[in-house]
Amino acid sequence: MATINKNFNKLKSGYLFSEIDRRTRDFIEKNPRVEVMRLGVGDTTEPLSPTIIKGLSEGVKKLANIKTYTGYQDAEGKEANIKLLTMLMSFYKTRNISLNMQEIFINDGAKTDLANIQSIFDSNNIVAVSDPVYPAYVDTTVIAGRTGEFVDGQYKGLVYMECNEKNNFVPFPPKQKVDIIYLCNPNNPTGSVATKKQLKSFVDYAIKNKAVIIYDAAYCEYISNKSLPKSIYEIKGAKKCAIEINSFSKSAGFTGVRFGWTVVPMDLVIEKTKKREVNNLWNRRQGTMFNGASNVAQAGALAVLSKAGLRESKKMVGYYMNNARIIKKNLLKIGFKVFGGENAPYIWVKNPKGLSSWEFFDKLLNETHVVGTPGSGFGLSGEGYLRLSAFGHTTDIEKAVKSIRDNFKL
Numbered sequence: 119m120a121t122i123n124k125n126f127n128k129l130k131s132g133y134l135f136s137e138i139d140r141r142t143r144d145f146i147e148k149n150p151r152v153e154v155m156r157l158g159v160g161d162t163t164e165p166l167s168p169t170i171i172k173g174l175s176e177g178v179k180k181l182a183n184i185k186t187y188t189g190y191q192d193a194e195g196k197e198a199n200i201k202l203l204t205m206l207m208s209f210y211k212t213r214n215i216s217l218n219m220q221e222i223f224i225n226d227g228a229k230t231d232l233a234n235i236q237s238i239f240d241s242n243n244i245v246a247v248s249d250p251v252y253p254a255y256v257d258t259t260v261i262a263g264r265t266g267e268f269v270d271g272q273y274k275g276l277v278y279m280e281c282n283e284k285n286n287f288v289p290f291p292p293k294q295k296v297d298i299i300y301l302c303n304p305n306n307p308t309g310s311v312a313t314k315k316q317l318k319s320f321v322d323y324a325i326k327n328k329a330v331i332i333y334d335a336a337y338c339e340y341i342s343n344k345s346l347p348k349s350i351y352e353i354k355g356a357k358k359c360a361i362e363i364n365s366f367s368k369s370a371g372f373t374g375v376r377f378g379w380t381v382v383p384m385d386l387v388i389e390k391t392k393k394r395e396v397n398n399l400w401n402r403r404q405g406t407m408f409n410g411a412s413n414v415a416q417a418g419a420l421a422v423l424s425k426a427g428l429r430e431s432k433k434m435v436g437y438y439m440n441n442a443r444i445i446k447k448n449l450l451k452i453g454f455k456v457f458g459g460e461n462a463p464y465i466w467v468k469n470p471k472g473l474s475s476w477e478f479f480d481k482l483l484n485e486t487h488v489v490g491t492p493g494s495g496f497g498l499s500g501e502g503y504l505r506l507s508a509f510g511h512t513t514d515i516e517k518a519v520k521s522i523r524d525n526f527k528l
């Protein structure tokens with residue numbers, strides 16, 4: 119008799135966005151003539167740039183020709199794959215980071231590997247996450263059986279690294295010994311970004327404790343402040359303890375195309391492993407369970423990594439960051455206390471008058487018709503905050519901000 123993975127029963131997932139939808143639908147039913155403006159979603163909205171579209175189209179055309187047709191991606195060879203890995207290596211080289219080809223694994227977006235990477239670690243490993251944080255790290259840890267039950271807003275056995283105004287929403291390394299640390303930098307949902315010094319404290323901790331950092335760099339291209347690190351490997355010693363996962367979802371609009379990569383350095387060692395061993399494990403896992411990103415997406419990725427592609431992608435990031443500036447500037451003017459939004463596409467709004475996240479969500483929806491994301495949905499420490507997203511058309515963002523300005527009763 120087949121039985122289910124009972125860890126799924128512990129999950130409290132699905133609550134946040136389904137509850138947002140439910141409340142928004144309720145509001146629309148009661149107010150059918152009102153236009154609801156969504157600043158809650160972290161999905162890209164602008165079309166892909168011309169160079170990338172050309173790259174994708176060429177990828178499709180190759181599939182129509184017997185001479186250029188390709189099937190499975192082969193991790194060991196194939197020209198296109200080698201070219202792509204070489205370009206990714208050059209991409210890191212511009213940040214003075216040297217990687218070899220075997221250290222980079224192509225994936226179909228960051229989320230897949232952020233979850234799957236857990237499969238190469240022992241089931242007894244203790245996991246630490248920032249609080250608040252991108253919910254996928256928590257849910258995948260629960261599904262993998264590395265937590266107990268959900269009690270009073272937190273999972274037993276999971277270590278929460280609190281992010282608050284005092285630490286500017288960048289956590290300190292855990293006080294106790296943990297084995298796996300998820301770091302999201304820039305952070306979703308708070309929009310905070312760690313300094314080199316702050317990241318170094320995590321690298322030092324990981325080396326000392328033979329822990330591994332799973333570094334999610336999905337928003338790194340939103341960092342414009344040159345003193346802030348975009349990759350964990352800018353920190354000395356990070357290759358010994360960190361796996362970096364990234365994608366072109368947010369930096370090139372690939373949320374629907376699906377392309378990313380994971381770096382597992384040869385130097386990475388954890389408890390009872392030698393150099394190369396963790397890299398070999400991941401290679402083994404991927405060889406068994408993954409058949410590569412779509413070859414059309416890979417053609418698009420090659421185009422992203424071209425000079426023109428990088429330039430155009432930077433422009434797209436600039437477009438969203440302009441939205442972030444519009445939101446932040448206006449909310450500050452109105453009198454809100456606001457964080458993030460400077461090197462990240464998320465604005466973290468402190469709820470006025472001690473309102474809870476859901477109370478503020480309702481007030482914003484009822485008075486201004488703007489939908490945000492309640493901070494409490496990202497963890498206990500997110501209570502009392504609301505996330506606004508800079509992804510959207512500027513005209514819509516301006517309209518939403520104007521409505522908040524004109525209608526919100528502070």
Ligand SMILES: Cc1ncc(COP(=O)(O)O)c(C=O)c1O
Pocket residue numbers: 160226227228229230252302306334336364365366367372373377378
């Ligand atoms: C912090 C973070 N990491 C990863 C992802 C998923 O990225 P991808 O589209 O590459 O799977 C998201 C998506 O919103 C995210 O916010």
